[in-house]
Amino acid sequence: MFKHSQLESVKAWLAHPTHAAMPLHARIQRAIRQMILDGVLAPGKPLPASRPLAKSLGVSRDTIETAYSQLHAEGFIERHVGSGSFVAEMTEFATGRRISRRDPLSRNQTPNLSKRGNAMFSSGGVRELLAPRPFAHGVPETRSFPLQLWERLERQVLREHGTQVLLHGDPQGTEALRSAIADYVNLERGARATPDRVLILTSSQQALTLCANMLLDPGDRIFIEDPAYYGARKAFDAAGLECLPVRVDGQGVVVEQITAETRKVKAVFLTPSHQFPTGATLTLDRRLALIEWANRHQAWIIEDDYDSEFHYAGKPTACVQGLDPHDRTIYIGTFTKSLFPGLRIGYVVLPPQLVQPMTVARTLLDGHSAPLAQLTLARFMEGGHFGAHVRTMRSTYADRLGVLASLVGKHLSHFVEAQVPIGGLQMSCVLTCNMPERTAIDVARRAGIEIMGLSALHANGEPKAGFLMGFAAYTPNEIEGAVRKFADALGAVAKS
Known part of the structure; x- marks a missing residue:
């Protein structure tokens, strides 16, 4: 026994x-x-x-x-x-020896990764909160999304296409969605797109990874804004690229730093419509100068247009891709911010010579995006529902930005100075007190509030301490409650 x-x-x-x-x-x-x-x-x-x-x-x-x-x-x-x-006496397994309690495979054992694998792992990846709380940045309002309309369009797709949507899809994306995206970016963003130049992906992050690995070799140089979107920096670092930070001012990236560089640089990464995190818009003369630089050096411009739909003061500037007659610009867009993160659909508008290589490379990553979601989104766009939703959200977000800016001025003015943006889903705040940035972040987290520090987004210089406050996903009441709670928590620490 x-x-x-x-x-x-x-x-x-x-x-x-x-x-x-x-x-x-x-x-x-x-x-x-x-x-x-x-x-x-x-x-x-x-x-x-x-x-x-x-x-x-x-x-x-x-x-x-x-x-x-x-x-x-x-x-x-x-x-x-x-x-x-x-x-049984014969208890030898794949390891060639019996696994015993005295000789376990340690979970904490350092994995034998490649150089690129180590770079990816040590970066910590790009993590999003599964249940966002104020003031997590970059999160859109999803509670008011027209789900019933989406479900109706999805049923239409199923009735028309049946089990066909259960099969593998075109790695480049369904033609219906590529056509809808081309029409949209041409009309709203001033792009020069045709359906055959659009590649459907799961996200802008996947697009950045493809660009880093298909266009550049380990050790190659790429210009990157400073401060910059952390997901781009991590994608380029993981690919073994040498990132050259370029200062950003009120007119966007300082192009003179780029044109003065004597070393060979193969690409530049930009968020020109609404720079992350400063909110600056790249001026027309700098856009044209970058286009000429890229053509002269046969370099690539990687343009991330991540939230250009949400511009609250005047019309947004046309994208760089639409101004580029030399086809050196790769335009990246996503529906994560404009619709909902769970959709997992992004896209790139590619120069003609890159369409086939990028599509083939995509098959080695995840094959294709789900046809049902693509076809439903195509109908959502073709029926004018996407434009209507964006207009509604633009108005909602502008109101919420106003509420946040007012409340920060009222309750947090002893601690921070708000830098109210003209677009986007988050607002920068610069610390004006002697409190360290890390302390402010920790105080917020203990109070159940999420903010992102600004210092980590910079590569050079001495950045001003501060943080980003997302506002799009939170109602005015939620914003007010969180600001008051944050102010009380900061006040308690300041007094101690």
Whole structure:
């Protein structure tokens, strides 16, 4: 019979809530198998007869017999008529040796990764909150999204296409969505796009990774704004690129730094419509200068137009891609900010010579985007619903920005100076007190508030301490409650 501790181990498997969905015989089989793998039951060790074990566990004898039969079929035990069941002598697995409790594979063991793998892992990745709380940045309002309309369009797609949407999709994306996107960016962003130049992806982050790995080799140089979007910097670092930071002022990236560089630089990354995180818009003369620089040096311009739909003062400036006659600009867009993050659809408008290489490379990452979501989004755009939703959200977000700016001025003016943007989903605040940025972030987190520090977004110089406050996803009441709570928490720390 099993020792008391061994019997208790099997009972624990039977009682554990995470195993509740398993049949009884499977739970018993797994428990015994684990004891064999751990070396608790040594080779040649006899197992209890099925009848007394069934009585000890309060199950039927058939349940024990089924568990033993499975263990025997998997090679963990041997069964001899008249003698009973024994742990198999041949317990060598893929490692070439028996796994024992004294020789485990440590979960904390440093993995043997490639240089690129180490760079990706050490970057920490790009993580989003599953349940955003004020003032997480870059999160759109989803509670007022027209779900019933979306569901109706999705049913239309299913009726028309049936099981066809359950199959593999075109790696470049459905033609209907590529056409809708081309029409949209041409009309609203002044782009020069055709459906055959659009590549559908899961996100702008995937687009950045593709650009980094398809257009540049490890060690190649790329200009990047300073401060810059952290996801871009991490994608380029992970690809082994040398990022050259370029200062940003009130007119966007300082192009003179780029044109004065004597070393070979193969690309520049920009957020020209609404620079992240400063909110600056790149002026027309600087856009034209960058286009000429890229053509002269046969370099690439990677233009991330991540939230240009939400411009609150006048019309947004036309995108760089639409001004570029030399086809050196890669235009990146996403529906994560304009619709909802769970959609997982982004896109790039590519120079003609890059369409096939980028599409082939995409097949090595994730194959294709879900056809059902693509076709539903295409109808959403074709029916004018996307434009209507953006206009509604633009008005909503402008109101919420006004509320946040007013409340920060009222309750946080002793601590910060708000830099109210003309667009986007977040507002920068510069600390004007002596409190360290890290302290402010920790105080906010303890109060149940999420803010992003500005210092980490800078590569050079001595950045002003401060943080980003997202406002798009939160109602005026939620914004007010969070600002008051944050002010009280900061005040308590300042007094201590």
